[in-house]
Amino acid sequence: MTSEKKLGKATQAIHAGETQTSVAEKSGIPLLPPIYQNSTFRFTSAAECAEAFQDEESGYVYTRWGNPTQDILEEKLAVLEAGEAALATASGMGAVSVALLTALADGGHVVAMENLYSATFQILNEDLRRFGIETTFVDATDPTQIERAIRPDTKVLYLESPTNPLLKLVDLRRSAEIARAHGITSMIDNTFSTPCGQQPIPLGIDVVIHSMTKYLSGNGAVIAGAIVGEKAFITRAKEGALRNFGAVISPFNAWLTLHGLTTLPLRFTRHCENAAHVAAFLEAHPAVAWVRYPGLCSHPQHELAKRQMDAFGGMITLELKGGRGAGENLVDQLQLCSLAVSLGDVRTLICHPASTTHSHVPAEIRHRTGITDGLVRISVGLEDVEDILVDLEQGLESCTP
Ligand code: LCS
Numbered sequence: 310m311t312s313e314k315k316l317g318k319a320t321q322a323i324h325a326g327e328t329q330t331s332v333a334e335k336s337g338i339p340l341l342p343p344i345y346q347n348s349t350f351r352f353t354s355a356a357e358c359a360e361a362f363q364d365e366e367s368g369y370v371y372t373r374w375g376n377p378t379q380d381i382l383e384e385k386l387a388v389l390e391a392g393e394a395a396l397a398t399a400s401g402m403g404a405v406s407v408a409l410l411t412a413l414a415d416g417g418h419v420v421a422m423e424n425l426y427s428a429t430f431q432i433l434n435e436d437l438r439r440f441g442i443e444t445t446f447v448d449a450t451d452p453t454q455i456e457r458a459i460r461p462d463t464k465v466l467y468l469e470s471p472t473n474p475l476l477k478l479v480d481l482r483r484s485a486e487i488a489r490a491h492g493i494t495s496m497i498d499n500t501f502s503t504p505c506g507q508q509p510i511p512l513g514i515d516v517v518i519h520s521m522t523k524y525l526s527g528n529g530a531v532i533a534g535a536i537v538g539e540k541a542f543i544t545r546a547k548e549g550a551l552r553n554f555g556a557v558i559s560p561f562n563a564w565l566t567l568h569g570l571t572t573l574p575l576r577f578t579r580h581c582e583n584a585a586h587v588a589a590f591l592e593a594h595p596a597v598a599w600v601r602y603p604g605l606c607s608h609p610q611h612e613l614a615k616r617q618m619d620a621f622g623g624m625i626t627l628e629l630k631g632g633r634g635a636g637e638n639l640v641d642q643l644q645l646c647s648l649a650v651s652l653g654d655v656r657t658l659i660c661h662p663a664s665t666t667h668s669h670v671p672a673e674i675r676h677r678t679g680i681t682d683g684l685v686r687i688s689v690g691l692e693d694v695e696d697i698l699v700d701l702e703q704g705l706e707s708c709t710p
Pocket of ligand 1: 402403426519522533534650
């Protein structure tokens with residue numbers, strides 16, 4: 310302290326009080342993991358610094374390489390997904406990109422589900438194609454289509470289940486077996502289901518991808534993503550595509566997501582309960598042509614849903630008898646449910662995929678895969694379900710043909 314008093318004001322303002330030995334030396338661990346909101350880490354000797362550059366497990370260097378807040382989040386997610394390791398990213402699309410760039414480092418071919426989140430479809434159909442990586446899109450609800458599309462240079466099988474927005478399911482155990490038999494890395498975007506709805510890794514899938522923007526953070530406050538898989542794959546992703554392309558999560562977003570995850574099981578149970586009520590209500594409504602929800606007996610793959618899912622989730626897709634006009638009337642009338650893209654929020658969100666989330670998918674492909682112009686997608690929130698039903702009832706009055 311005496312020596313600090315001799316320093317100039319500018320030096321004091323920067324350095325005084327920053328020894329930070331107290332946290333390590335005093336008892337009392339913060340109950341809530343703190344945010345390490347810093348870009349870089351300092352060392353006490355050249356040898357220690359050089360060691361950290363050689364052996365990354367030995368210390369933190371720079372937040373693009375790793376940060377304690379990110380690590381806590383990653384450990385929690387790896388446990389929840391029953392994976393060896395996890396890697397947090399700046400967004401769900403950051404996670405999709407890092408996973409694909411890691412598995413396709415030497416080029417190759419991808420077999421993918423034809424009904425995917427639109428930006429993922431664009432990466433595969435346009436961006437990677439420009440770099441010479443081709444994708445064959447198949448209806449992966451039929452495993453024989455996966456098998457038929459595999460080529461000698463296929464490196465990745467890319468899946469979503471339930472899909473966005475049609476809630477189609479893929480048999481994960483069967484798909485993983487096919488991929489393994491051909492030495493291909495299988496990946497699934499588990500955003501819609503979360504590890505509370507299904508755990509793909511114990512079913513044999515190699516890599517799980519998340520947009521943590523949705524259920525995992527649950528608060529509607531962050532954009533974040535993650536991949537989960539074997540330690541060797543995650544390390545390659547962390548030391549390669551993530552670090553070099555730079556889709557790193559900020560410590561603050563990692564911290565917000567970390568706290569979101571602590572209530573995921575409770576929130577997801579309530580999302581599922583509310584969604585089951587809303588799906589049953591919609592199915593019985595005269596203005597509704599059909600409803601897709603994996604928990605409904607009318608879902609064409611309900612038996613598969615019961616087999617591979619622990620819970621059916623909070624997402625519902627429906628088609629109104631009045632088509633696109635009726636859909637627009639519905640979203641205009643709703644008062645409690647918000648007209649917004651994204652999903653997995655505590656609030657009920659409703660959107661029209663053909664004009665929003667999937668508007669960049671060519672109309673021909675949208676129609677072939679079943680994303681009709683009258684399709685409406687609901688992310689059922691955590692409000693009292695009676696209030697959601699009252700709002701939908703009054704909204705649907707304007708749609709009755
Ligand atoms: N994967 C799925 C299944 C998604 O639904 C989304 C975003 C992403 C990845 C990308 O995640 P992000 O980079 O936004 O964190 N889905 C959105 C949606 O359906 N409406 O708005 C965004």
